[in-house]
Amino acid sequence: MKALICKNGKIEMVEKPFPEIQKNTDAIVKVTLSSICTSDLHIIRGCVPAAKNGIVLGHEFVGEVVETGDNVKNFVKGDRVAVNCETFCGECEFCKRGYINNCINGGWELGCKIDGCQAEYVRVPFADNGLSKLPDNVSFENALFVGDILSSGYWGAELCEIKKGDIIAVIGAGPVGLCAMQCVKYLGAKKVIAIDIDETRLELAKKLGFADFILKFKDCEKGIKDLTKYGADAVIEAAGSDDTFELAYKIARPNAIVAIVAMYEKNQILPLPQMYGKNLIFKTGGVDATHCKDLIKLISEGKISTDFLITHKFYFNDIKKAYEIFEHKQDNCLKTAIKY
Ligand SMILES: [Zn+2]
Numbered sequence: 001m002k003a004l005i006c007k008n009g010k011i012e013m014v015e016k017p018f019p020e021i022q023k024n025t026d027a028i029v030k031v032t033l034s035s036i037c038t039s040d041l042h043i044i045r046g047c048v049p050a051a052k053n054g055i056v057l058g059h060e061f062v063g064e065v066v067e068t069g070d071n072v073k074n075f076v077k078g079d080r081v082a083v084n085c086e087t088f089c090g091e092c093e094f095c096k097r098g099y100i101n102n103c104i105n106g107g108w109e110l111g112c113k114i115d116g117c118q119a120e121y122v123r124v125p126f127a128d129n130g131l132s133k134l135p136d137n138v139s140f141e142n143a144l145f146v147g148d149i150l151s152s153g154y155w156g157a158e159l160c161e162i163k164k165g166d167i168i169a170v171i172g173a174g175p176v177g178l179c180a181m182q183c184v185k186y187l188g189a190k191k192v193i194a195i196d197i198d199e200t201r202l203e204l205a206k207k208l209g210f211a212d213f214i215l216k217f218k219d220c221e222k223g224i225k226d227l228t229k230y231g232a233d234a235v236i237e238a239a240g241s242d243d244t245f246e247l248a249y250k251i252a253r254p255n256a257i258v259a260i261v262a263m264y265e266k267n268q269i270l271p272l273p274q275m276y277g278k279n280l281i282f283k284t285g286g287v288d289a290t291h292c293k294d295l296i297k298l299i300s301e302g303k304i305s306t307d308f309l310i311t312h313k314f315y316f317n318d319i320k321k322a323y324e325i326f327e328h329k330q331d332n333c334l335k336t337a338i339k340y
Pocket residue numbers: 037038039040059060085148149
């Protein structure tokens with residue numbers, strides 16, 4: 001089968017053998033749609049120490065189950081599924097607490113430590129945990145982002161511990177930021193302020209009804225003051241640059257939660273002497289994608305939608321072109337859907 005690997009910082013289309021069941025909890029999924037995530041770019045740039053050289057990239061996809069191990073109980077051949085970007089056993093101390101990103105038997109494996117979904121078929125470990133069935137009224141396109149960026153957005157929103165009346169600032173109106181805004185609204189925030197450098201993305205956030213206010217990155221500190229007086233009740237940082245990290249703790253009001261969902265390529269500095277007494281709560285890390293089934297239900301009921309994210313479609317053969325357009329945000333690209 002064809003697969004896209006990352007070797008020595010370069011992507012390359014290669015022929016690979018079909019994946020096989022290795023453990024009786026595995027399933028083999030035929031990929032029907034996949035996407036490219038910024039995390040794939042981080043791997044290519046060598047910024048993910050855990051990533052294995054020569055790995056098949058990709059961890060965001062939907063597909064059809066073609067084979068299951070003897071111990072897979074909830075899925076059979078032919079099931080249409082969304083796939084969690086995290087691999088998790090469901091039984092270790094971390095999984096039991098819902099911290100599946102730190103599963104001692106998993107974590108971010110697909111497209112990082114084990115072969116991912118930018119291939120025709122993929123082996124999914126702990127299939128009963130990693131797969132979620134799609135109801136008839138949810139198409140593959142509808143569910144493409146459930147296992148990764150929609151989960152990340154929801155997780156970021158959850159980290160904010162939203163209370164009635166809260167005003168939440170979301171830095172970055174890219175795919176994860178837009179998902180986070182939508183989820184923040186769903187979880188009951190009163191107002192959402194979107195911040196970005198890209199006017200088109202900001203306008204989209206407003207047009208979709210995810211953001212009540214939009215602020216250009218430049219001079220947004222003043223804008224936040226005008227809108228909130230003391231700062232945002234919680235801030236989601238979904239952009240991932242040095243400037244946006246700094247902005248995140250600056251625009252948070254005292255005692256606010258700062259949820260760092262973005263993935264950085266460099267260390268960041270906290271000026272703790274100046275921050276002393278502001279009593280901020282920082283939450284950081286990679287998504288604990290524990291709500292895939294709930295998110296699919298919300299999509300099925302029409303309460304949440306990520307359809308707007310698919311701005312570009314490519315056939316798998318042209319995935320290198322898709323990478324180029326996605327990486328450079330050409331033609332206002334938000335996300336690509338890769339067809340097989
Ligand atoms: Zn991702």
